[in-house]
Amino acid sequence: MASPTLNRREYSGLVSRLAALAVDVALISIAAAAVRIVPGAIWAEVLGRPAPAWVDTAAGAAALALPWAYFTVSWWLNGQTLGDLLLGLVVLRHDGTELPLPHAALRAAGGLLLAPVWLVGLVMVLWDDRRRALHDRVFGTVVRYAPGARSLARTSR
Numbered sequence: 001m002a003s004p005t006l007n008r009r010e011y012s013g014l015v016s017r018l019a020a021l022a023v024d025v026a027l028i029s030i031a032a033a034a035v036r037i038v039p040g041a042i043w044a045e046v047l048g049r050p051a052p053a054w055v056d057t058a059a060g061a062a063a064l065a066l067p068w069a070y071f072t073v074s075w076w077l078n079g080q081t082l083g084d085l086l087l088g089l090v091v092l093r094h095d096g097t098e099l100p101l102p103h104a105a106l107r108a109a110g111g112l113l114l115a116p117v118w119l120v121g122l123v124m125v126l127w128d129d130r131r132r133a134l135h136d137r138v139f140g141t142v143v144r145y146a147p148g149a150r151s152l153a154r155t156s157r
Contacts, residue, residue, distance in 0.1 A: 011131035012089045012143040014122060023083030028067050036063035071108035076101045080146070090146040099141070107139045 039059045043051035074081040079090040079098055091107075093099060099107065111118045121134025130142050 008129060008131065010144055012087075012125075012145060013131055014125050016087050016089060016145075017122060017125065017133075017143060020081065020083035020087040020089055023086055024070070024081045027082055028070055031070075032063040032066045035066055036060055067112055068105075068108050071111065072101070072105045075099050075104035075107060084143075088146050089143055091141055091143050094136075094140045094142055096142075103139070103141075107135070107141060110135060110139065 036059050039055055040051035043049075043055055071081060074084070075091050076099055079092055084090060091099060093103065118133075118135050124133050124137075125131040132142055136142060
């Protein structure tokens with residue numbers, strides 16, 4: 001449970017959140033490209049003929065679903081994507097508890113479907129006492145520095 005005595009510095013700011021997002025976008029881009037391309041390439045290499053349309057369709061669908069699955073599972077299992085882990089951030093419910101699976105899935109879907117709104121809404125962290133962005137208010141979450149985390153974001157403050 002989050003302590004009501006946490007100060008503003010315990011919550012993640014704009015720069016660390018954007019840096020974590022940049023890491024995640026880079027990783028997802030590489031992974032989605034691999035998921036989209038590799039199955040057809042393996043099919044062609046092993047069988048000596050182009051992959052059927054269903055392989056390309058399935059690979060495309062998997063690549064499209066990958067970002068949602070990545071964010072959902074990461075936030076549900078430990079509250080952190082790889083970018084969050086690198087920067088020492090953790091996504092929690094507003095009361096300091098972990099996100100249940102449906103909550104993580106909705107937050108991920110909202111962020112992916114409304115990415116421009118998500119990014120513009122990040123500006124709210126500059127004025128909010130718990131550095132919550134618009135989407136944090138909508139989904140009832142906070143992004144904090146993980147307890148005991150030694151990250152670039154924490155050491156540069």
